[in-house]
Amino acid sequence: MNPAAETPKSPDLSLALLTDLYQLTMACAYWKSGTADKEAAFHLCFRAAPFQSGFTIACGLAQAIDYIRNFHFDSSDLAYLATIVGRDRQPLFDHRFLEYLGNLKFICDVDAMPEGTVVFPHEPLLRVQGPILQGQLLETPLLNFINFQTLIATKAARISLAARGEPVIEFGLRRAQGVDGALTASRAAYVGGCSGTSNVLAGKRFGIPVAGTHAHSWVLSFESELKAFAAYAEALPNNCIFLVDTYDSLEGVRHAIEIGKQLREHGYEFMGIRLDSGDLAFLSVKARKLLDDAGFPNAAILGSNDLDEHIIESLKTQGAMINVWGVGTRLVTAYDQPALGGVYKLSAIRNPGGQWEPKLKLSEQAAKITNPGILQVRRFRSGNEFIGDAIYDLELGLPLAPTIVDPLDPTRRKHFALETPHEDLLVPIFRGGHLIYACPSLEDARRRTQEQLAMLHSGLKRAVNPHQYPAGLELGLDKLKTSLILKARGEPGH
Numbered sequence: 001m002n003p004a005a006e007t008p009k010s011p012d013l014s015l016a017l018l019t020d021l022y023q024l025t026m027a028c029a030y031w032k033s034g035t036a037d038k039e040a041a042f043h044l045c046f047r048a049a050p051f052q053s054g055f056t057i058a059c060g061l062a063q064a065i066d067y068i069r070n071f072h073f074d075s076s077d078l079a080y081l082a083t084i085v086g087r088d089r090q091p092l093f094d095h096r097f098l099e100y101l102g103n104l105k106f107i108c109d110v111d112a113m114p115e116g117t118v119v120f121p122h123e124p125l126l127r128v129q130g131p132i133l134q135g136q137l138l139e140t141p142l143l144n145f146i147n148f149q150t151l152i153a154t155k156a157a158r159i160s161l162a163a164r165g166e167p168v169i170e171f172g173l174r175r176a177q178g179v180d181g182a183l184t185a186s187r188a189a190y191v192g193g194c195s196g197t198s199n200v201l202a203g204k205r206f207g208i209p210v211a212g213t214h215a216h217s218w219v220l221s222f223e224s225e226l227k228a229f230a231a232y233a234e235a236l237p238n239n240c241i242f243l244v245d246t247y248d249s250l251e252g253v254r255h256a257i258e259i260g261k262q263l264r265e266h267g268y269e270f271m272g273i274r275l276d277s278g279d280l281a282f283l284s285v286k287a288r289k290l291l292d293d294a295g296f297p298n299a300a301i302l303g304s305n306d307l308d309e310h311i312i313e314s315l316k317t318q319g320a321m322i323n324v325w326g327v328g329t330r331l332v333t334a335y336d337q338p339a340l341g342g343v344y345k346l347s348a349i350r351n352p353g354g355q356w357e358p359k360l361k362l363s364e365q366a367a368k369i370t371n372p373g374i375l376q377v378r379r380f381r382s383g384n385e386f387i388g389d390a391i392y393d394l395e396l397g398l399p400l401a402p403t404i405v406d407p408l409d410p411t412r413r414k415h416f417a418l419e420t421p422h423e424d425l426l427v428p429i430f431r432g433g434h435l436i437y438a439c440p441s442l443e444d445a446r447r448r449t450q451e452q453l454a455m456l457h458s459g460l461k462r463a464v465n466p467h468q469y470p471a472g473l474e475l476g477l478d479k480l481k482t483s484l485i486l487k488a489r490g491e492p493g494h
Helices: 021-033 061-069 075-081 095-102 132-137 139-162 178-192 200-206 216-220 225-235 249-265 280-293 309-317 442-454 475-488
Strands: 039-045 109-112 126-131 168-170 241-243 272-275 300-303 324-327 343-350 375-382 385-393 403-406 409-415 422-424 427-431 471-474
Touching: 021 095, 021 132, 039 132, 039 139, 061 109, 061 139, 061 427, 075 095, 126 132, 126 139, 132 139, 132 343, 139 168, 139 178, 139 309, 139 343, 139 442, 168 178, 178 200, 178 442, 216 225, 216 241, 225 249, 241 249, 249 272, 249 280, 272 280, 280 300, 280 309, 385 403, 385 475, 403 475, 409 471, 471 475
Parallel strands: 168 324, 241 272, 272 300, 300 324, 385 471
Antiparallel strands: 039 126, 039 343, 109 126, 109 427, 375 385, 375 422, 403 409, 403 471
C-alpha cells in the first residue's frame, strides 16, 4: 500500500480556518501583547476511557501530521478573516495581524504516540512545544483529528476482540456523520482491527480491503429469490455471498445452496450467506447444518443487524455459528458514547532561553486538574505483558526505580524495580517545524494495535467491568502538582 495515499490531500485547499474563533482571537491578543513568541508546552490527553473500556487505541496522528505539514493561511483565508467584525461593527482583526498570519511559518516541536498504541486516561497522546501563538492555533484541529479517530479505533478494537479473531467488516457508510465522518471512521476502524470496509472511497484513499454482498432490493427486483441468486451468480461468480433473509431465512439458505452447487459445476465456490435479521444465533446454527450437510463446510455465515461488542459476545455465548461480522451504525457513530472528550492544555511556559515554569489548571473536580510540566510516558513490561505506565516531567527526570501515583487516588501507588524493561511512548514527529518522522503505513498501524493488545492482561480487555491498568504520575511529578495546587489555592507556606 502506498503510505502517501493514506490521507487525502488537496494542495489548493487551506485548512487553517478549521478552528474555533477564539483560537484566532487569542492569537491576535498574543501578537498585540508582544508574547506571541513566548515558548509554551501543550499536551493532548483524555480523562476517561470511552465505553468504560480498560484500554484506548491512539489514532488520527497521520491526519494531524498532514495538517501541520501543510499549515498556512492562504489569501482567501485572510480575506475572509478581514470580513469578521466586532460588536462595534469594525474589523475584528488588525490588517497587520492578518499580514503576520499570512507570513506565519510553523516552527514547533511535536512529539506523539504512534497510531495503534494502547493508551490510558491522563496520558499525553501528543505534545507541542514552541511559540505559544502557534501551539494555541493547533488546539482545535488536533482535537478534531485525534478525538474521533481514537474513539472509533477503540470501538473497533473492542468489537474485534468480541469476535475472537473472526473478520469484522465495517458497514457504516450510510449511517456515518457526513462524508468526512464516514472516511475517517473507516480508516480508524481498520487501525482498530476491522478487516475491511464497504466504503469504496475509503478503499481507494486508504488502501483498505473492500467487501460487500447485495441488498434486499436485488432479490425483490426478481420474480423469485432463486432467480435473483442465479442472476447474481451469473454476473459475479467469484464474489457470491447471498443475503438470505428477504423472505424466509432458512429457505433462503436452501436457495443459496442450490445456486452454490451450480457455481461449483462451473468451477466456482460460493463464499457464503448473510443473515441480517431475526434470531441470529438460532438461524446461524440451522444455516451451518444446512451448509455442512450440502457439502459447503467452508461457506461463511456473515451476520449483521445493529451489532456491537456486547451483542457479538452474547451471540458467541449462545453458540452462534456466525464467522464473519458486519458492523455499521454502532461502530462508525460510536453509538453508546459519541465523543472521546479529549482536551488540549497548556502545561509549561518560559521566556525564550529561560527556565520552564510548570502550569496547571485548577478545578473542583480532581479529574479536571491538569498535569504540569513537559510530559512523557514511560511504559514498563514484564516478559510479554505491559505492567504499568509512568507519566513524568522531562525537566524533573525519572528515577531508575520509579513509583507512580494514581492521579485520582494518591493512596494507590505502584513501584517499578531497577532495570525493569521499558520504553518511552511519545516519539519525535516535528523538530523546528520540520517533519522528521516516517509515518507508518496503515497496515503497520493496524499491526501495532494487535501487538499492543496482545501485551495487555486479559482482564483489561473485558467488554464489561475491565481491570484498571496502573498508569499514574511519577512520584516527583505528583509532588510538584500537589505543591502547585496548594500554592494556587493560597495555602500557607506555598
